[in-house]
Amino acid sequence: MLPHLDSAHNLARWLVGNEQDAEDAVQDSYLRALTYFDSFHGEDGRAWLLAIVRHTCYAQLRKKVQHGLQHSEALAASLELEMVEDHSPDPEALALRNSSRIAIERALAQLPPEFREALVLREMEGMSYREIARITDVPVGTVMSRLARGRKRLQDMLTAKVRKETT
Amino acid sequence: MNCREVEPLLGAYLDGELDLLHSLDIEAHLGRCELCAKSLEELRQTGFAVSAAPRYRASKQLRARLVHPASEQRRVFAPVNLRWAAVAAGFLLAAVTVWKFVPPPDQATGRMERSVVDNHVRSLLANHLLDVQSADRQTIQPWFSGKLDYAPEVEDISAHGFRLLGGRLDYLEGRPVAALVYQRAQHVVNVFVWPATGQPDRPAQAHSVEGYQVVGWRAKGMNWWAVSDLSPASLEEMPLCPCFMPPHPALQARNLRNIIRPASD
Numbered sequence: 001m002l003p004h005l006d007s008a009h010n011l012a013r014w015l016v017g018n019e020q021d022a023e024d025a026v027q028d029s030y031l032r033a034l035t036y037f038d039s040f041h042g043e044d045g046r047a048w049l050l051a052i053v054r055h056t057c058y059a060q061l062r063k064k065v066q067h068g069l070q071h072s073e074a075l076a077a078s079l080e081l082e083m084v085e086d087h088s089p090d091p092e093a094l095a096l097r098n099s100s101r102i103a104i105e106r107a108l109a110q111l112p113p114e115f116r117e118a119l120v121l122r123e124m125e126g127m128s129y130r131e132i133a134r135i136t137d138v139p140v141g142t143v144m145s146r147l148a149r150g151r152k153r154l155q156d157m158l159t160a161k162v163r164k165e166t167t
Numbered sequence: 168m169n170c171r172e173v174e175p176l177l178g179a180y181l182d183g184e185l186d187l188l189h190s191l192d193i194e195a196h197l198g199r200c201e202l203c204a205k206s207l208e209e210l211r212q213t214g215f216a217v218s219a220a221p222r223y224r225a226s227k228q229l230r231a232r233l234v235h236p237a238s239e240q241r242r243v244f245a246p247v248n249l250r251w252a253a254v255a256a257g258f259l260l261a262a263v264t265v266w267k268f269v270p271p272p273d274q275a276t277g278r279m280e281r282s283v284v285d286n287h288v289r290s291l292l293a294n295h296l297l298d299v300q301s302a303d304r305q306t307i308q309p310w311f312s313g314k315l316d317y318a319p320e321v322e323d324i325s326a327h328g329f330r331l332l333g334g335r336l337d338y339l340e341g342r343p344v345a346a347l348v349y350q351r352a353q354h355v356v357n358v359f360v361w362p363a364t365g366q367p368d369r370p371a372q373a374h375s376v377e378g379y380q381v382v383g384w385r386a387k388g389m390n391w392w393a394v395s396d397l398s399p400a401s402l403e404e405m406p407l408c409p410c411f412m413p414p415h416p417a418l419q420a421r422n423l424r425n426i427i428r429p430a431s432d
Contacts, residue, residue: 004378004396005233009225023229027254030233034257044398045378104220122182123217126328126352129184131398148178151213158216 004046007125008053014120015057015113025060029053044131051135054117061113107157115150122147168192170203177207181214183328222353279340279383279392284376286337286346287357287394296348296355300333307334311345319345319360319389324406329356339392349405356395358407363390371408373399382408 008029013022029052036052108116117136121127129147133140173196179185180193197204233254290296299310304321312318314336323331329349337346337359344361363385371384380402383392395402402408 005225005230006222009229010223013223019223019226022223023226026225026229027232030254031257034254034261037257037261044400045375046396046398101219101221104216108217108220119217123214124220124222124353126354126397126401128400129179129182131400144179144184145175147182148175151178151210154217155209155213158213 004049007046008049010124011050011117011120012053012057014108014116015054016060017109021060025053025056029056032056044134047127047131047134050121051137054135058113103158104154107154110157111150111153115146115153118143118146119150119154168196170196170200173197173200173203174206177203177210181207181210218352280374280376280381282339283357283359283381283383283392283394284379286339286359287355287379290335290337290346290348290357291355296335297333298335302331302333304331307331307347310334315343315345317345317362319347320387321347322407324349327404327406328352329405351395351397351401354395354397354401356393356397356402356405359390359392359394361390363388366390373403375399384408 005026009022009026012025012029013019016022016025029049032052033049108119111119114136118132121132121135122129127135129140129143132143136143138146173193176185176189176193180190185193197207299307301307302323302325304323308318308321311321311334321331321334325331329351332348332350332355335346335348337344339359339361342361344359347358347360349356349358366385368387369383369385371382373380373382375381379394379396380399381392381394382402383390385391391407393402393405393408
């Protein structure tokens with residue numbers, strides 16, 4: 001299952017927001033995967049593994065929220081510093097397409113996790129709606145609506161940033 | 168269809184998740200509605216934006232700990248490393264189980280598949296994926312014919328989501344072969360092609376080797392091997408492969424019913 005390690009790590013990193021927690025989550029997930037390997041009868045090992053990773057991340061996040069730390073706030077705050085230095089020499093030329101990596105990263109980090117995970121799985125991992133539905137344990141219709149709403153919010157955040165910079 | 172019906176389906180249309188009939192309806196609407204065409208373009212750009220965000224790969228340390236947990240434990244002795252010992256034991260057990268109870272399907276094919284996977288992994292590890300970098304098959308094909316005693320057929324299948332990155336010379340079955348490199352989302356697909364002198368055509372056979380998907384077939388006098396860490400379903404969507412079939416209409420209809428079911432979010 002090691003070929004899926006990058007996918008597992010990427011999902012974890014986007015869900016929990018920092019490297020240390022992501023590595024912990026991946027480590028726990030592989031342990032769990034081994035423990036429950038007997039229960040795996042499907043064909044798509046990647047979806048099965050990512051479902052475990054997702055489950056582990058959410059458990060980790062729930063623990064953190066109990067300690068009063070909102071992960072998406074923390075994730076956004078960790079990027080805040082870099083944002084200050086993100087001055088484009090030509091703000092007018094900034095369009096959605098050319099939004100800086102940092103701006104996109106930050107906007108994505110601010111999305112609610114259920115929208116973020118759908119976008120990460122779709123746009124970065126190239127998964128089908130059916131695979132995403134299997135991983136996130138919701139109907140395909142929900143995947144579609146989460147993707148639509150996630151994209152819309154992201155669009156609004158990125159274009160609002162462009163407007164702010166151009167005025 | 169009117170704008171109100173089209174709008175919620177635009178994302179699924181863009182992602183290629185709609186059936187032919189709805190796709191055609193939407194295309195007809197897009198042809199006459201500038202507003203929806205603009206929305207679609209914005210969606211497309213948002214998709215590009217997200218794929219520009221970093222894909223966090225696992226660090227070398229994490230990978231090393233998962234692959235060689237024992238050496239890690241020797242270096243740093245801490246209770247937490249017992250977990251890695253458990254992972255190691257688990258992998259060993261799984262490996263032994265697979266080795267003992269799953270007979271190799273065919274010695275010759277098994278060996279070939281492993282070579283293909285080895286070459287694929289090497290191409291990614293050694294940072295030597297491409298010798299010629301181009302999305303233009305007119306550039307790649309002549310490049311190969313200068314290096315090999317045959318010219319592989321290079322197809323542009325970007326419409327199906329497989330972007331052509333370029334080509335590379337590789338070595339298989341004791342001879343230099345052409346490797347065509349495609350990318351789907353962030354996943355690399357290596358396609359190895361070389362002449363199958365005097366051998367009959369062979370239908371595609373898919374196998375999973377060490378978590379990689381390998382599909383091999385023989386057609387038009389050539390050996391073809393495609394390998395990737397894509398899911399089996401995604402690799403079979405590659406139209407080069409004779410196993411590629413447009414999705415069955417019934418499947419599409421079922422998928423659509425799922426899609427248009429009101430979201431319980």
